[in-house]
Amino acid sequence: MGRAGNVLVLCNPQTANSFFVSDEQKSGGSPSGQVFDVTILSRLYAFVRPYQGRFYLLVGVILLGAVLAPITPLLIKQTIDNQIAGGDYQGLTLMLATMVGVLVVQAFIQFANAYLSGWLGQHVIRDIRVQLYEKILGLRLKFFDNTPIGRLVTRTISDIETLADVFSEGMAAIAGDILQLVLIIAVMFYTDWRLAAISLSMVPLMLFSTYVFKEKIKASFNEVRTAVANLNAFVQEHITGMNIVQIFSSEKIEAAKFRSINDEHRKANIRSIWYYSIYFPVADILSAAGTGLVVWYGAREILNEQVSFGTVTAFVMFINLFFRPIRMLADRFNTLQMGIVSADRVLTLLDSDDYTVNNGSYTPEKLRGDVAFRNVWFAYNDDNYVLKDISFDVQAGETIAFVGATGAGKSSIINLLSRFYDINRGTITIDGVDVHDYDLTTLRRQIGVVLQDVFLFSDSIENNITLGDPNITREQIVEAAKLVGVHDFIMQLPGNYEYNVQERGATLSVGQRQLISFVRAMVQNPRIIVLDEATSSVDTETEELIQEAIGKLMRGRTAIVIAHRLSTIQKANQIIVVDKGEIKEQGTHEQLLQHEGFYANLYRMQYKEVVGE
Structure with a gap:
């Protein structure tokens, strides 16, 4: 019952991260300027606590996957240098069986990782979304007067959806990638420090390109979100006011405005595509350069009988295993960073004290x-x-x-x-x-309230009258409808009281919506x-009908x-x-x-x- 009507517009939660861009988003960082905001992460963990058993299982699975990553190259080295070179066919069969077993375990770990992270993320964001919506339900109308509805929709849908990625591709995944890198480096230097040094010679360039990519893609993501915000805000406003657009024949003008905004959205997305299309080929080139150096140096050492063929083969695999998590880390850090920003905005709304304090305990049966x-x-x-x-x-x-x-x-x-x-x-x-x-x-x-601007939900007439209250019977609804004089009209509709009035009651006239709002107030039997x-929005005939019903309603x-x-x-x-x-x-x-x-x-x-x- 605010002073101005609000329109609720839903957007694609995967693409529309926000209708409105906060200062933190514009800067691309977390509120504290850090990727790992300990305060926010600790508060997020509070939502994980009911599922901490599965959370620790997920952490264990990720760490186990990181530990197993260097095993396959070592097994191949062992197989080439010992079983194949020595003609040990029985040992070769055993080694192949071992490798198959390791691959099966790794496949299961990948499955467990994907399932557990997804399961955990969906359960956590469900709990956060429910808690946030219950919070919004308790906020006082002054808050809604000062807060655009699109912002609340974004907090409830897309910001919380972003948090799911924090659990599937955030902290645990980053920890697993870093552990995998450390173990691979350790195994490489243990196996052959010279080949390890040559293999890692491209790492400084890789880290530099990853850092540049991370910063550029972070900025481009913010540009995309800003463009999406402008696009959604424009579409929301102009679809809501479409009657004004058509009344004043402004279709061409508005279409031109939309093309301009849409072009900005296209350009922002192309910029992010541009950075991806540069980074991954550069990463592949650096990985290939590292592999080439290993093959060149390894081949020479093989000819000099200083290094075995199996060792060189293992290092070629090590390089692929090493550079893959480095490439992923850039995306994971951005995911975590955006998750921190979204989490901060959600938690800020959860912490809001702008709600009506319900400290009263007086509950009379009747006034x-x-x-x-x-x-x-x-x-x-x-x-x-x-x-x-x-x-x-x-x-x-x-x-x-x-x-x-x-x-x-x-x-x-x-x-x-x-x-x-x-x-x-x-x-x-x-x-x-x-x-x-x-x-x-x-x-x-x-206190029963009937407003001039009647709001009906996209639901049946019955549910719009009862608002889901199971204590209100069909008999009470029919009795109130007859009192208002709207029962006969409802019975002529397809489905009668089950008729869906569509969004905001669009399939009913203003007078019909007003009559239904009277029934909604009457079934509560308020004092x-x-x-x-x-009655300001109805014709004279409907007004007379309502006035008669008002007289009965106000009696006593x-x-x-x-x-x-x-x-x-x-x-x-x-x-x-x-x-x-x-x-x-x-x-x-x-x-x-x-x-x-x-x-x-x-x-x-x-x-x-x-x-x-």
Whole structure:
């Protein structure tokens, strides 16, 4: 029930990393400027703790894979130098069987690594996503007023999806690669230090090219994310406002804007492709150069009978095993770095304290419905007060109406009653009890709200009425629908109450959506009814139908009504005129007409409009 409507647009979580790019993303680093942010990684580990058994199993599998990596070249060296050179066919069979066994174990390790990392990542991001969404559900409306919806969608979907890669290609994988490099270097120097030195002669160039690639690809990834953010934001806004685009025949202008933004997206992606297309051939050339040097030096030493043929063959394999993790490390570090940035943004949202504090414990089974505002001051921003010293009383069963110009503060009053926002000063009581002392769920269930801008989910009519509450029966829904006068209309739809209204109720008219919102409020059987411009978007015939239903709905309940059409509130027990956040006039319809003030002028203007029609 915010002051402005919000539109939810989902994007591809694999490509759209963010609608909005933070300063950390623009710089391409973690919040602390480090790849290994210990604080964030330790907090992420808290989500791993329920699955720490599988986590440690994954670590063990990765380390075992790193240990087994140098074994195959050593077995081949042994086979060539001993079994083949010595003509030991029985030993050759045994060595081949051993190598097959090692390959089977390595294949199983690869399978276990892929499955365990994927399993762990998906379970962790499921838990984080659930916790984050529950956090968002508890945030107060002021937070949503100041936070674009696209940013929250990004946090909940793509940022959390990025975290899965931290577990599958992040810390554990990097540790495994580094351990593999250390073991291979150790085995190489143990086997032949001269060939080892020659094999590693290309490593400085490889490390330098890897570092340059890492920095360049990091910057290009940020450019891609920025381009994706602009692209998604443009598409979201213009699809939402498509009626305006077509009304003013701006299709060609908007298409030209989209082509320009799309070109930036294309250029950003091509730049990242360019760096990949340079780096991997360079890495292959350096690896091949190292292999060539080993073969050249090894062949000479073989002829001089200083080195065995098996040793040279093993070193050719060592080089391939050594350079492969170096190539992967650049990507893994970027994955980890982007994961750290995403984790920081998710954790920042999880740490937000911008939620409605529910410290109240008062849970009455039923309210009488007495409402009192005492010297209430309220501002959406700290100093810009939209309500100033508001005081009024409504007795149980009475109807109070608020009128005034747009922006006068009428909707803010009803938002405060349900604690969608908290007041700055003053008190609000229901049945003599401060609203802060009520359990928040109990309080809001006793207040039924019908808004001018009705929001319906892409779901059945029944689910839009009950909002998934299993305690509301079909009989209650039908009874409320008949009371409103919408039952016959619903029964004519395909599927009746199971009819899917599509996104935002697009398959229904404005009046039909409004009628369904009345049914939604009525099935809750609240003691206080709030109607915020509830009949301003319907035709005269539908309004008469709703007014009849309103009369039945408000019987025996406290009603708070905001209306532009003064004809709908003439029978209210009291009418309050609000202007610039202050109460200017207060009384019954007849009293205010006699006062000859704002209300009387407004009434005469509307009367002339009706007569003119």
